[in-house]
Amino acid sequence: MVGGAFVKLVEELKGTMSIQLICEHLGIVRSTYYRWKNSQNKISRKIERDQTIGQLCSAHKFRYGYRKLAALFPDVCEKTVQRVMQKYNWSCRVKVKKRKRTGQPAHVAENQLNRAFRATAPFQKLTTDITYLPFGQSILYLSSIMDLYNGEIIAYTIGPSQDTAFVLDTLRQLEVPEGALLHSNQGSVYTSYEYQKVIKENGIIISMSRKGTPADNSPNETFHFSLKSEEFYTLERVHLTNAIVQQKIEDYMYYYNYIRPFQKLNCHSPIEYRTTAA
Known part of the structure; x- marks a missing residue:
């Protein structure tokens, strides 16, 4: 009996008898059952994690790379988010560079901003x-x-x-x-x-x-x-x-x-x- 099927059967029967007794009847060591159960839980958590990442990618129309999305998942490392996106082909679309253009000034003011792009209040x-x-x-x-x-x-x-x-x-x-x-x-x-x-x-x-x-x-x-x-x-x-x-x-x-x-x-x-x- 494979682990997943055994765990499912135990979950169905544990209301009628103890887990120890179920394992004895089926000839499975109880520690093996708990190992299989932990493995199933890990698989379920991974599936749920992948679905959540996929939903977020879809919500943002696949505009962002794994680093930005990983910032929204503090418990998941960047490499994991990257692997999931690559696995399901959810990677960010390639961005096309913008053509630059310059103006021909007539009455020019000084550059008072001088690349100091941080402001401490609105409309500053x-x-x-x-x-x-x-x-x-x-x-x-x-x-x-x-x-x-x-x-x-x-x-x-x-x-x-x-x-x-x-x-x-x-x-x-x-x-x-x-x-x-x-x-x-x-x-x-x-x-x-x-x-x-x-x-x-x-x-x-x-x-x-x-x-x-x-x-x-x-x-x-x-x-x-x-x-x-x-x-x-x-x-x-x-x-x-x-x-x-x-x-x-x-x-x-x-x-x-x-x-x-x-x-x-x-x-x-x-x-x-x-x-x-x-």
Whole structure:
């Protein structure tokens, strides 16, 4: 009699007689029964663990590698999570690198942020940028503003062109307190007279990256890279309408702010982190 079948039989009969007596009748040493039972329990725990990891991979659309997922399982080592993901082909999809572009500045402000990307309070340091969305019937653009306190996207606009009115529409969604720092690259929309006039009238401190140095605004660069690679580059090549592209951006913004875990935020989402801190 195999161990699994014997353990199952004992579980069915132990209400009518002792485990010792069952083992004697079936000619099995009691210690052997407990060894088989422990083995079955280990197998059950492994199956449950694998199912939990699979559910988490599916919930995040297989966007993350084993290190980020392992952070959500404090009792499971990284190597175990890696082996499970490889076993069931749950590994992270390959991310496509973003094409970099530089601006042609006209009226440039100093780089007052100077890569000091940590903030101790909301609306203390903000970064903004524009990225292109070549996934629909025509190219769309996304303008976003990030709060460096928790990495939350606090305002964004989607449109068919990237002009000064486009970025000001994003900015006017917010009530930015006087003295807050707003960092951007040297794109023409940010160096325009109209944009800088609105910034200065509201008492906001202007900061700009150095020419051809996207790393000076890496938080926004990283966000746009994640949005494209996680929401679009993981799809099969299909033709999307602009309306579908905009809806997918809306869905991702909610996911990014409310659900997506960040290790630097103790595996909280940006909204969870801000709410907990408050």
